[in-house]
Amino acid sequence: MSEISTFASFDLPEAVLSAVRQAGYESPTPIQAATIPHVLEGRDVIAQAQTGTGKTAAFALPLLARIDIDDPRPQVLVLTPTRELALQVAEAFQTYAANLPELHVLPIYGGQEYGRQLRALRRGVHVVVGTPGRIMDHMRRGTLDLSSLHTLVLDEADEMLRMGFVDDVDWILEQTPAERQVALFSATMPAPIRRIAQRHLRDPEEIKIQVKAATADTVRQRYCLLSPHAKLDALTRILEAEDFEAVILFVRTKTATVELAEKLAARGYAVAPLNGDIPQNQRQRTVEQLKSGRLDVIVATDVAARGLDVQRITHVINYDVPLDTESYVHRIGRTGRAGRSGDAILFVTPREKRLLRAIERATRKAIEPMELPTAETINSQRMAKFQQRISDTLANQDVGFFRELLQQYEQEHNVPALDIAAALATLLQGDEPLLLDEKALRAGPNRERRPANGERMTLKRRSRRDAVEMASYRIEVGRNHGVRPGNIMGAIANEVGLDSRFIGRIDIHDDFSTVDLPDGMPQEVLRTLKKVWVAGRPLNISKA
Ligand SMILES: Nc1ncnc2c1ncn2[C@@H]1O[C@H](COP(=O)(O)OP(=O)(O)OP(=O)(O)O)[C@@H](O)[C@H]1O
Numbered sequence: 001m002s003e004i005s006t007f008a009s010f011d012l013p014e015a016v017l018s019a020v021r022q023a024g025y026e027s028p029t030p031i032q033a034a035t036i037p038h039v040l041e042g043r044d045v046i047a048q049a050q051t052g053t054g055k056t057a058a059f060a061l062p063l064l065a066r067i068d069i070d071d072p073r074p075q076v077l078v079l080t081p082t083r084e085l086a087l088q089v090a091e092a093f094q095t096y097a098a099n100l101p102e103l104h105v106l107p108i109y110g111g112q113e114y115g116r117q118l119r120a121l122r123r124g125v126h127v128v129v130g131t132p133g134r135i136m137d138h139m140r141r142g143t144l145d146l147s148s149l150h151t152l153v154l155d156e157a158d159e160m161l162r163m164g165f166v167d168d169v170d171w172i173l174e175q176t177p178a179e180r181q182v183a184l185f186s187a188t189m190p191a192p193i194r195r196i197a198q199r200h201l202r203d204p205e206e207i208k209i210q211v212k213a214a215t216a217d218t219v220r221q222r223y224c225l226l227s228p229h230a231k232l233d234a235l236t237r238i239l240e241a242e243d244f245e246a247v248i249l250f251v252r253t254k255t256a257t258v259e260l261a262e263k264l265a266a267r268g269y270a271v272a273p274l275n276g277d278i279p280q281n282q283r284q285r286t287v288e289q290l291k292s293g294r295l296d297v298i299v300a301t302d303v304a305a306r307g308l309d310v311q312r313i314t315h316v317i318n319y320d321v322p323l324d325t326e327s328y329v330h331r332i333g334r335t336g337r338a339g340r341s342g343d344a345i346l347f348v349t350p351r352e353k354r355l356l357r358a359i360e361r362a363t364r365k366a367i368e369p370m371e372l373p374t375a376e377t378i379n380s381q382r383m384a385k386f387q388q389r390i391s392d393t394l395a396n397q398d399v400g401f402f403r404e405l406l407q408q409y410e411q412e413h414n415v416p417a418l419d420i421a422a423a424l425a426t427l428l429q430g431d432e433p434l435l436l437d438e439k440a441l442r443a444g445p446n447r448e449r450r451p452a453n454g455e456r457m458t459l460k461r462r463s464r465r466d467a468v469e470m471a472s473y474r475i476e477v478g479r480n481h482g483v484r485p486g487n488i489m490g491a492i493a494n495e496v497g498l499d500s501r502f503i504g505r506i507d508i509h510d511d512f513s514t515v516d517l518p519d520g521m522p523q524e525v526l527r528t529l530k531k532v533w534v535a536g537r538p539l540n541i542s543k544a
Pocket residue numbers: 024025026027028029032049050051052053054055056057186187306307308309333334337338
């Protein structure tokens with residue numbers, strides 16, 4: 001590996017060097033130092049280095065140096081697995097080309113209107129960054145001319161060479177000039193994929209920044225062993241207790257991104273889901289809002305696992321365990337980037353402990369066990385925050401009017417000011433107690449939960465030992481309704497998302513039935529139940 005330690009020692013044009021200085025980079029990262037000279041020479045490369053260590057600039061800087069501005073045809077094509085990443089990599093090129101006003105970079109990805117892409121392509125672009133699908137569309141339509149292409153980069157190369165992408169990449173490669181350079185970049189490169197990679201390269205320079213662990217050292221890794229039904233409670237405690245700026249939560253399915261985002265929104269978090277089914281403009285807005293601070297929490301599938309570079313992300317929480325170790329490495333790599341520190345928390349259920357060990361073996365790094373924050377910790381945080389609110393209000397707001405009002409009260413009622421303040425604080429607290437009760441917390445997430453408007457109430461299975469107290473509810477469906485108990489049960493379970501084990505005896509009478517449901521069901525659930533229709537009639541339900 002070369003020992004070059006300044007950007008100026010590379011054979012890069014001054015316009016590129018000055019842009020690097022403007023970006024605030026002081027010295028090249030190891031992968032940049034090791035890769036830039038080979039890419040400048042036109043060699044094929046396979047470059048592997050930890051997440052967040054500047055692989056984008058490792059290919060973008062030398063490739064910008066080799067662009068012939070007078071040729072308006074695309075000379076560099078970068079393929080990325082996701083649209084967000086295509087946009088981000090194109091923006092990085094633009095940053096590094098800030099002092100090359102004639103140089104044009106174009107992101108091309110699905111979900112974006114063709115018209116704009118076509119106009120830009122017609123005007124001439126030097127660098128194209130895109131997802132394979134849309135790139136292939138343009139190639140087939142003859143709107144993307146690759147006859148001048150001299151370099152193809154696969155960012156997240158192992159992902160691009162996996163099933164699902166590899167055929168597209170092969171097809172694109174076949175349509176490019178035989179002499180083109182191919183450069184592969186990723187934080188991970190499993191052996192079978194590396195073998196596939198070799199087929200695409202000519203005498204490649206293989207660069208791997210050797211480090212002890214596959215994960216970035218700047219990320220503190222912890223895991224939390226819990227049963228599946230305790231995840232939401234654990235998450236809310238962690239979000240309260242951890243000092244975070246922005247969090248990305250990874251779940252397994254698209255539906256889960258939406259469901260969990262809704263639950264967190266109901267708890268007051270600025271949160272949005274991110275998955276491949278969400279319209280592209282919305283996906284982009286979500287990433288932008290996370291960057292700008294309008295959003296603090298994103299609940300995502302693996303669509304956001306790779307490449308995404310958002311400085312504000314201080315925490316990655318794997319709410320669902322990732323299915324392979326590469327996914328774990330990339331997911332937690334969304335934090336602790338460019339030398340900053342970050343935190344990764346992994347939720348593991350007892351049945352998934354095997355996966356935890358597999359991750360530790362593959363990354364060669366132990367993950368520490370984590371105790372859930374206690375009610376005491378959360379309470380002291382809440383008290384500190386409450387006191388801070390008082391200080392902030394006194395410092396920043398005009399309290400004169402209330403001061404006078406309360407002075408009057410103090411005199412008329414002969415009550416000490418401190419008692420008045422305490423009464424007001426109690427008022428301010430409303431229905432939500434400021435302090436948590438550990439026992440209430442232990443009882444599970446559903447006891448104190450209130451479903452948000454339109455949200456379904458879900459009672460998860462508890463262990464059989466946990467007895468659930470039942471109360472009888474009276475259901476009216478009209479005389480001689482002839483509805484079978486099973487239908488009522490099914491309709492109720494379906495509508496409110498109740499586990500049918502929580503529905504007890506159902507007695508059918510002529511003009512009403514009774515059903516046993518868990519005692520103390522929130523009013524909201526009862527209201528939902530009243531909207532249940534069975535056999536074309538609404539259920540009328542009340543506590544018997
Ligand atoms: N030499 C440098 N000095 C300081 N910061 C840098 C340097 N090079 C890159 N960066 C910054 O580091 C961050 C991470 O860079 P980049 O996104 O290229 O990482 P990566 O290696 O591609 O990570 P991933 O594997 O997650 O895709 C970016 O915000 C980038 O601006």
